[in-house]
Amino acid sequence: MDRRTRTTLLGLLLLAAALRFPTLGAQSYWADEAATVDVLRHPLGELLGAVRDQESTPPLYYLLAWVWTQPLGDSEAALRALSAVFGLATVPVAAAIGARLGGARAALAAAALVATSPLLVWFSQEARAYALLVLMAGASVLLLLRVLELPSRGRLLAWGACAGAALATHFFALFLVAGEVVWLAVALRADRRLLAMALAPPAVLGLALLPLALDQRSAGRASFIGEEPLGTRLAQVPKQLLVGYDAPGEVVAAVLAGLLALAALAGLRRAGGPVRALAAVAAASVLVPLLLVVAGDDYLVTRNLLAVAVPLLVLLAVGTAGLPPRAGTVVAVALATVGAATAIAVQVDDGSQRENWRDATAAFGHEATGRGRAIVVLPGSGRVAVEHYLPGARLLRRPEVVDGLVVLGVAGTSAGGRTDAPAPPGQVPGFAPPTVRRASTWSAAAYAPADPAGAAVDPGALGALGPGAVVLLQRP
Template structure:
């Protein structure tokens, strides 16, 4: 049966991805998602004019989602978990179509075992949806090549459009798809095949083009910070494990070589899988030689389905069930360190794993517990330091609903100004309303909390308030200020 290859891997993926989905601490990017998704539709659209247009479709989807199910950690991560689960089914079905049932089952399990599949299947960002889009687009292309009906090409067009809307870099997958179509055409010599693919791909890109163009104009602000890293280092980060990266790459090579020596009809399928998996890699590397680096682990996740399919073919080449099972168990064992690291409490801020952290995580929930334990109605709050740490929104996110803190120095909220951050009062002293107490939250550890604020804000607080308590949750400072009589 056509459906048998996908069932077991998909059930396994659902269990793996949803296990403790709400446990890891929310981190900067996820807090941005929640902050934007809980704005009004008009406020979201105003933001997209300035920044984050490439995340616009995801934000609008999450706006509807959070309206229905809420914005708790598990709730906002569930769409990503469902996307990775569905992507597993697509991987298994694509593997079965190309190399048979055993290879399809192996491909599905391999994909679900990759640590970053779990990691980004539990993150409130759009990357899991991009992976699903890539897996689905490839599966739909294979279906269209089998029976090139208009409806199948139309659905493929929509999948391509979704890819472009969610992640511009993932459109390089079309290069592999185009090569696969040429291979299929070489065997059948049907001129209409090339025309249909070209029209479908072009229509998909055209639908995504407004987002792509706006995203390219905003790229300097959004991703100019991405550092250059050695390609293999990025490859390890893409899999979330050096062992799994090496194993999947080796198995993919085995899958290609084993099938190149197989029956005549299998060889084109092996080459098809190889070009879809590999062709985008050098293209992205070349495109990253300019001012902006696109060869970044999170942007390469869309390649995982194709590599899992080819690696599944490598395991499928073992043929005997005990050998296939042993190979999967070995990969599972290799994945354990990565799975453990990327499921830990503060794992979501470790996007550079297995290399050293780019920065230390912040304990927003612990800071919120300190504030909530001694909260009094009328308290205010000041969040000092760079906004991108999201420590102000992070603490507010974890506070109980009955704890409300006015941001005493905020003249205009991020939502009202159509930005990712709010605007501070030019004259802080005038913005104070004689709050009896003010909580100061900093994304640094210091025993002199007022020195972590801008000079005018520090002066206004020093004139009227005393610091009565300073505590240090992980990598943060929470201080309580009391107004003088």
């Protein structure tokens, strides 16, 4: 790259950092992130067992995050910073892929699209494995292209190690890696020894992970995915890959980004063999999970397809480089502008952010007094997050006498979009009328016993206060 290209790339890296790092601690942990923290609080010797028993993904992210949190802690900003680092590192990886497939213009366009992608910004600010998955998947594509340029033992082993790391991060990396294996097999068909050397690391690691995958699958922790209509999830995939989840003006942003993406794809008409091969691998990485739905294994949701995010964005970037220079620049800049504007809009709009259990649980203090208090969580999927923010809160299993009751309701998401925060009941038997505090995305109601001696609460009765409610007991 010449000096101008390197300077522009540096500016895009700074933009990517500006979209990711300053607001890392602004949002509450939501349920899945709180589950990550719970796993990471196990001693290292128990970590793999906790991943097996509590998660539905491989352990690589958790091992890295455990090491990360030892000196830095597990606050929202500290833990999410690891994902932000992964997200930032993905930008030059995408640029390098773009440079190999379409030259300097494609390299800058790829860096711009990855830096400003609302979906990649979102997962760069989430304490889960997805940002690492995106980085490892992109790096595997880059290393594969290096192998195809000049096959060597070192390059093949580097690709194999990276492909194995992708599999150790998320099981759905398998579909991208399998496509890469086919690509390699065709390219190296004349040298089976080199091919076997490349395939050994991911094959060995994949076999080692198979018992974990079967064990986690039998637990059914991802069964909730199939509860949402398949048609809705299919429609969400292209929209979310372009402009992320919820955002102000998301319909306009999605339509505009869709039109710009179609214009970029038009630039791929005369693309060379490597570009067509990458497009085939990316398409297969989406189509195979869809075929699994037909076979009865329904895990089709956008975040499980994130291994194709970098390949797809690079393909759009190469497409813009294939258009006339001025038109290609306009399309690339417009796509990046829509992405950056959408990412910023999410960060300033409470209704587009994660479930705000942090503020809801703080409404009436974090500590219980006296004989403790019952906590009703609406929806019940927020239980892990509430247990994280309210020390000592655990599932209420039998009737107890308490000195208070708190009903927490937080706005969430569903197949149809954002849901409103559940309204607290105006009256609960045995308690005085509540003191209610509200914000745009949550409500909290505190009830004092009608009898100063306390009130008896039953988990079954309190669970009827809202659909899917979970009842906790918090002792001092």
